[in-house]
Amino acid sequence: LVDIYAPWCPVCRAQEPILESLQAQPANAELVVFRVDFDNQRDVVRSFRAQRQSTLIAYNGATETGRSLGDTNAASIARLVASTR
Numbered sequence: 001l002v003d004i005y006a007p008w009c010p011v012c013r014a015q016e017p018i019l020e021s022l023q024a025q026p027a028n029a030e031l032v033v034f035r036v037d038f039d040n041q042r043d044v045v046r047s048f049r050a051q052r053q054s055t056l057i058a059y060n061g062a063t064e065t066g067r068s069l070g071d072t073n074a075a076s077i078a079r080l081v082a083s084t085r
Contacts, residue, residue, distance in 0.1 A: 001019075001031060001032070001033045001034070001056060001057070001058050001059070001080075001081060001084060002033075002034050002036060002048055002055075002056070002057040002059070003015070003019065003033055003034065003035045003036065003055075003056055004036050004038055004045055004048065004050045004052070004053055004054065004055040004056070004057070005035050005036065005037060005038060005053060005054075006037070006038040006039055006053035006054075009038070009053045009054055011053070011054035011070050011072060012053055012054050014072040015054060015056070015071070015072060015077065018072070018074045018077050018078075019033060019056075019077070019081075021074075022077065022078055022081050027082075027085075028081060030085070031081060031084060036048070036050075038050075038052075038053035051069075052069060052070070054069060054070045054071075055067060055068070055069050055070075056068045056069075056071065056077065056080060058080045058081065058083045058084045059084060060083065060084050060085065065080075065083035065084060066080050066083045067080075068080055
């Protein structure tokens with residue numbers, strides 16, 4: 001899972017505990033989260049075609065399985081994470 005994050009972003013801060021909770025679940029033991037700093041890693045942000053912070057991009061191997069922008073709903077983020085399996 002790629003997490004396009006900015007420390008000043010309130011949506012990113014709301015997503016953080018949801019992601020932490022999902023990572024702690026046994027079903028997601030294989031989940032790897034890569035946090036990309038929206039402000040300081042602009043080349044990486046562009047490579048993922050992310051327009052804004054608070055973007056979550058799910059992958060299963062090299063295949064993108066979904067993405068969300070500005071989502072703070074735990075259930076829909078959980079569905080996104082489940083798509084990585």
